[in-house]
Amino acid sequence: MERPIKPRVCGPGFQGRVYATVSLVPPGRLVTYGDVAAALGDAAVARQVGWALAALTDDGVPWHRVINAQGRISVRGDDARAVVQAARLESEGVRFTNGRCDLRAHRFPLPSAPSDDE
DNA sequence: GGCTTGACTAATG
DNA sequence: TCATTAGCCAAGC
16 A cells, blocks of 8 residues: 655655654654654664754644653754744643653654655 | 764763 | 763765
């Protein structure tokens, strides 16, 4: 059957995989950069996940559902982005406390690397 | 082809 | 809880 996610059609190289994986996260749920990286097959590329999202311009990707392992929003200088992210998450039912969210309660179990078997 | 940058993570103090 | 350090890896120049 048609593969659930085809990284290549979502973008070039690594970024496309990141977008595809992040797109799997349903509203009201959260994932960490490490989770996305692990879903891609390499937990060590968490940094690259953030880098990929930083270059993201597609509203079709719920980038705001991706936070760091500490349950905090990190946008590395883009404060406006952080405000938007927090607002969207709260809009989806995610509760924030002291700038941190309840990652334990909202964490979404990402599936293993998007099956692009070929 | 090599160096630098970067929305991270885990460990330590 | 916060600050610092070391490690990993892809994209850009």
